[in-house]
Structures are given as structure tokens and as C-alpha cells.
Amino acid sequence: MVDWVRRALMRKEIRGHVRSKQHVEMVEADERLVYAVKFAIGMTICLSGLEVAHMALLQRWNSEIFVAISSLITFVSGIIIGHKVT
Numbered sequence: 001m002v003d004w005v006r007r008a009l010m011r012k013e014i015r016g017h018v019r020s021k022q023h024v025e026m027v028e029a030d031e032r033l034v035y036a037v038k039f040a041i042g043m044t045i046c047l048s049g050l051e052v053a054h055m056a057l058l059q060r061w062n063s064e065i066f067v068a069i070s071s072l073i074t075f076v077s078g079i080i081i082g083h084k085v086t
Helices: 004-008 030-059 063-085
Strands: 011-015 023-029
Touching: 004 030, 030 063
Parallel strands: none
Antiparallel strands: 011 023
């Protein structure tokens, strides 16, 4: 199985001068960053399941769980976008 999180966090670095041939290197992300993103994605899935169970059993929307899900999604998006830019 291909590790899609690690591949999404890889970035390209271009080395070389303007007149010479440019060399493109793929730089892998730090292992701790990969684990943090995997943990955040896993927690988002777990909290989504908890929200579905809460709505199915109690017939109500829980805004605190939704805020936690939104925060984790923002966290993962920010890491991926920020890591690609730098």
C-alpha cells in the first residue's frame, strides 16, 4: 500500500542556476509531521463517527463535536498547504 500521507507532504526543491540545467529533488517530510497528520485524520474519522452516533441515538446535533472536527480539518489543511509553500 502506498503511503499517500507521506506522498502528499513531499515537496519539490529546484537546484541549479538559470543558465545551467535545473535539478529537481523531492524532499520527504519529517517523520513526526507524518505521524501528526495521520493522527489528526484518524481523530477526524473517529469524531465524525461519534457525531453520527450522537445524532442517531439522541436525535440532536452536538456543536462541540462539530467544532472539534472543524478544528482538526483546519489543522491538517494548514499543515499540508504550509508545508508545500516552504
